[in-house]
């Protein structure tokens with residue numbers, strides 16, 4: 269391997285490492301007297317986009333969190349539903365995917381042989397409603413589909429984004 | 437994978453039985469050359485009493501739901517058809533529980549009709565799905581007892597109800613359907629863990645008094661008789677008490693259902709093996725598998741037989757069980 273590139277990489281890693289350690293320290297210090305900041309969220313914003321942790325529209329952030337909670341709860345109910353439209357044969361998503369397991373939303377979109385194309389996770393959920401569950405899938409982007417996705421992703425929090433097929 | 441490591445891994449797995457002794461001694465040489473600290477104590481032949489080799493069949497977790505789910509019916513019919521073709525017939529079929537999904541008399545009638553053509557004798561134990569609608573009333577009517585033992589070909593067989601739950605329904609004022617719903621939802625925290633229970637532990641203690649330490653023992657339970665994964669109730673809270681009662685027996689095999697996938701374990705002198713399901717495959721828990729357990733691949737739900745099947749097991753001369761999985765995903769439909 270080219271030595272120059274290797275040295276360049278080491279330097280880059282060192283700077284990046286220092287930034288990872290120092291930036292949150294600075295942010296935390298600043299946050300002490302910033303009453304408009306939601307700590308967890310602001311930290312995320314800071315880490316990913318290096319923007320200020322200040323939140324201009326605190327109300328809509330709070331509302332967003334509440335609305336999401338409502339959707340996760342609805343998704344939880346649908347995930348356990350054994351009746352139409354979710355299921356025509358008494359099977360529920362929860363039977364084969366307890367706690368949203370092995371749904372791998374972090375790998376989408378990806379090619380699914382069952383669908384025969386690169387599919388979004390909602391399309392795959394729809395497939396699972398029609399085929400194993402013999403139900404009637406909701407429209408993509410409908411409240412119910414979004415709720416299912418919210419519940420599934422909430423259960424898969426912390427997974428690393430890894431687009432593409434992975435061995436199961 | 438590194439061949440030596442592979443051989444070593446196989447040596448360390450729980451699957452060893454005395455019948456494999458000669459086969460495995462070839463690997464012992466390889467293991468010694470790997471140079472790790474390997475104790476080979478468990479390879480020393482036990483003096484377990486000789487049994488007459490024979491076959492028995494296993495089916496589990498059918499979860500039939502009556503006419504509303506035709507897939508469940510098709511899979512049971514396929515298993516019955518395959519088993520009936522065998523010549524000679526297995527000595528018996530053990531049906532490991534969760535025969536039906538919602539515990540009702542109607543669903544059990546439906547189940548009985550599918551299994552009526554079976555040529556060999558059927559024995560049953562209960563799963564939680566057979567029990568919590570009417571606390572065993574329909575189970576007893578259709579399948580008989582849940583706690584019993586018998587001797588056959590030199591082996592002592594034990595069947596138990598391992599799905600007792602603490603009363604979570606009375607104080608909450610739940611209906612029978614609600615009780616069934618909570619007990620039958622794998623990851624619901626409401627039902628709590630399964631128990632063998634004091635009464636049955638007493639029964640087991642008495643039953644084992646008549647059994648010599650050299651007699652091979654095969655136990656059938658619905659839930660795994662060990663601690664596998666609590667959040668999904670792959671768990672029997674008082675299993676350690678059962679292990680204590682079995683101490684000193686030379687050949688003990690527990691066969692369980694409930695987990696809907698292949699998993700093996702060995703704790704002390706006891707081997708544990710699961711049965712495949714006829715209903716649907718559960719994924720493996722995030723906690724992983726017991727050391728040395730094989731792992732089956734994830735099924736494709738487009739194939740209604742994927743990841744499912746039944747077993748025709750061979751009991752050897754030492755009373756050890758050779759689990760022979762008949763996993764349908766590996767066959768062309």
Ligand SMILES: [Fe+2]
Pocket residue numbers: 497499534563694695696
């Ligand atoms: Fe089951």
Ligand SMILES: [Fe+2]
Pocket residue numbers: 534563564565658693694
């Ligand atoms: Fe079960």
